[in-house]
Amino acid sequence: MSAADGTAHRHLRSLRAALTYPLTSDRRLLVAGGTTGLTYLVLVLSTFPQFSVQVVSRNPTDIGYAVSTLTREVYLTTGWTGLALVVLYALLTGVALTHTAALYRQTRASGVSSVATVLPGVLAAGCASCGAGVLGMLGFVGAMAALPFQGNLLRTAGILLLVGFLARTGDPRTCNRGEIP
Amino acid sequence: MDSESNITRRRALIAGGATVVFGGGVAYLASRSESSSQEYTPSTYQSLDGTTGYGVELADRPVVGERDAPVDMYYWTDYLCPFCKEFERQTLPKLGQNYVESGEVRLVFLSYPNIGQYSMPSAHWDRCVWRQSAESEPSTYWDWHGEAFDAQSGGGHDWADEEAFASITERTDGITVPAVDECRRNNADEIRSDIEADVSLAGNSGVRGTPGFVLYNRDADAAGKIVGAHPYENFANALDRVLEA
Numbered sequence: 001m002s003a004a005d006g007t008a009h010r011h012l013r014s015l016r017a018a019l020t021y022p023l024t025s026d027r028r029l030l031v032a033g034g035t036t037g038l039t040y041l042v043l044v045l046s047t048f049p050q051f052s053v054q055v056v057s058r059n060p061t062d063i064g065y066a067v068s069t070l071t072r073e074v075y076l077t078t079g080w081t082g083l084a085l086v087v088l089y090a091l092l093t094g095v096a097l098t099h100t101a102a103l104y105r106q107t108r109a110s111g112v113s114s115v116a117t118v119l120p121g122v123l124a125a126g127c128a129s130c131g132a133g134v135l136g137m138l139g140f141v142g143a144m145a146a147l148p149f150q151g152n153l154l155r156t157a158g159i160l161l162l163v164g165f166l167a168r169t170g171d172p173r174t175c176n177r178g179e180i181p
Numbered sequence: 182m183d184s185e186s187n188i189t190r191r192r193a194l195i196a197g198g199a200t201v202v203f204g205g206g207v208a209y210l211a212s213r214s215e216s217s218s219q220e221y222t223p224s225t226y227q228s229l230d231g232t233t234g235y236g237v238e239l240a241d242r243p244v245v246g247e248r249d250a251p252v253d254m255y256y257w258t259d260y261l262c263p264f265c266k267e268f269e270r271q272t273l274p275k276l277g278q279n280y281v282e283s284g285e286v287r288l289v290f291l292s293y294p295n296i297g298q299y300s301m302p303s304a305h306w307d308r309c310v311w312r313q314s315a316e317s318e319p320s321t322y323w324d325w326h327g328e329a330f331d332a333q334s335g336g337g338h339d340w341a342d343e344e345a346f347a348s349i350t351e352r353t354d355g356i357t358v359p360a361v362d363e364c365r366r367n368n369a370d371e372i373r374s375d376i377e378a379d380v381s382l383a384g385n386s387g388v389r390g391t392p393g394f395v396l397y398n399r400d401a402d403a404a405g406k407i408v409g410a411h412p413y414e415n416f417a418n419a420l421d422r423v424l425e426a
Contacts, residue, residue, distance in 0.1 A: 020188055023196055048264070050387075050388075050389055050390060050408040051264075051390070054411065054415075062412075067210075069267070071207055072211050072213070072267075073263055073264050075211035077338070083207065083208075083211055087203070
């Protein structure tokens with residue numbers, strides 16, 4: 001097996017360990033599930049922040065209306081691919097934040113550095129996923145219109161960032177950062 | 182430590198089941214069809230000039246409703262915007278029947294091309310169709326406008342191109358593609374400038390997406406803002422408040 005094959009194999013093993021990490025305790029599974037749901041909620045509502053804020057501030061119980069309407073809006077604007085990418089991003093964020101919690105607990109003394117490791121990836125991926133809404137809020141009218149594939153390329157890039165983070169981290173309970181020559 | 186030492190079948194099944202339910206729920210929300218939509222055809226159209234107290238240029242903008250209705254409803258839209266179609270199919274018919282036909286509100290159509298690459302050209306088509314029909318038969322514009330939103334298809338905005346809008350125009354009685362094309366060629370700069378004025382006013386009003394609305398009581402000089410395809414009740418409440426201002 002060549003060195004490149006070995007590295008790819010190691011990363012895949014590490015990614016598998018990372019993705020199955022939330023299954024290692026009921027609490028972790030609950031955290032991953034809750035974070036996934038919350039992330040989806042935030043991503044979908046942020047596709048049209050003004051609308052979401054207006055609907056929820058008029059009647060907080062209308063949040064279901066906002067989520068269901070904007071879910072359909074995401075599908076109609078970006079297709080099944082775009083919607084699947086948002087769902088995938090939410091799932092990966094659920095896993096990634098469970099990891100971050102574990103890393104933070106393990107290195108509480110240097111907690112800032114471990115959070116700082118994951119935060120840019122999560123934020124970049126999040127911004128890539130929520131798309132036009134946030135860009136519009138920032139005043140970039142039509143910015144999403146100029147992006148190829150209705151912004152799905154950017155969403156994919158965001159997800160790759162998260163996958164990269166997870167593949168690098170592996171199971172956060174193990175020390176797999178250093179390589180023994 | 183073995184990373185999978187304490188992964189149990191029970192947790193794996195729960196996670197798998199929850200993922201399927203989550204994905205299925207999202208797919209259900211995305212694919213559910215619109216509830217029965219109503220038809221609305223306005224009885225009155227206006228071709229107006231000048232600038233309103235709110236700062237909206239009325240020339241070449243389609244206006245529906247009575248000229249002296251006390252409240253203006255400025256509606257920023259984009260033919261590639263699915264949320265605008267939702268508003269037009271679910272909410273506008275009721276608003277039209279209850280507020281426009283009663284003479285309380287006049288609806289002013291403004292452009293806010295922001296969704297896809299053909300958003301701006303589609304706004305040019307819109308302006309030229311209105312120019313061609315405003316004086317002779319303004320209901321032609323309404324028919325074309327409805328056809329354009331009907332042409333939207335799910336899964337992106339690739340449907341929108343020259344061919345699609347030419348086809349929409351061909352399907353609309355009372356307007357021809359060569360006439361609209363000539364208008365688009367001869368007035369491109371002026372129309373672009375008008376559209377940019379609409380977008381600029383949207384920005385100044387804090388409207389950052391489509392559909393966006395400002396409700397403006399001209400006598401009281403009072404305004405309110407709604408962004409997105411809210412349920413009818415939210416529009417009705419906001420209009421009642423602005424009417425009473």
